[in-house]
Structure formats: structure tokens, C-alpha cells
Amino acid sequence: MSPIVGVLYFVVSTYAWLIVIRALLSWFRLRPGTAAYRVHELLGRVTEPYLGLFRRFIPPARAGGAGIDLSPLVGLVVLFVIMQVIARL
Numbered sequence: 576m577s578p579i580v581g582v583l584y585f586v587v588s589t590y591a592w593l594i595v596i597r598a599l600l601s602w603f604r605l606r607p608g609t610a611a612y613r614v615h616e617l618l619g620r621v622t623e624p625y626l627g628l629f630r631r632f633i634p635p636a637r638a639g640g641a642g643i644d645l646s647p648l649v650g651l652v653v654l655f656v657i658m659q660v661i662a663r664l
Contacts, residue, residue: 576662576664577664580661580664583661584658584661584662587654587657587658587661588654588658590622590625590654591651591654591655591658593618593621593622594622594625594626594647594650594651594654595647595651596614596618597615597618597619597622597647598647600614600615600618601615622650625650626646626647626650627646628650629645629646629649629650629653630644630646633645633646633649
């Protein structure tokens, strides 16, 4: 694997982890002003442009009275496919 491909793989996998962390933090009620809240907001600003692409086409799944956002799951699947393509370069 060339150094450029290695760096690209690292960037894509790091971005995937940022999406996972954002999704996990969304399960908790975070109080404004706390460190976790600031991290969640930062991750939202970083990952929203990518996840917003999927939200346009995938409506929230209804589970009882709540909607479940599936865009992180779909976004991660796409990133994992991209990582597999990169790994084969």
C-alpha cells in the first residue's frame, strides 16, 4: 500500500469513527455547556454535510412515537465500502 493510499484509508476510517461517536452521543441527554455537549456539536458540524446527503433520500424510520435516523448507518456502510476499495489499491 502506498503512503498516499494509507493516509486516505486513515482519513476515511477516522471519519467513520467520528460518525460512530456522534451517533453514540446522540443517545444521551447532554446539558448545554458540558464538554460532551461541545464535542457532540463539533462532531455534528464535521459529519453533518456527509450525513445530510443521505437524509435527503432516507426518511426517519418510525418506531412507536419516535423517529430513528438511519443516515449514520447508511453513511457508515458507504464509508466501509470505500475503505474496502481503498484497501485493494
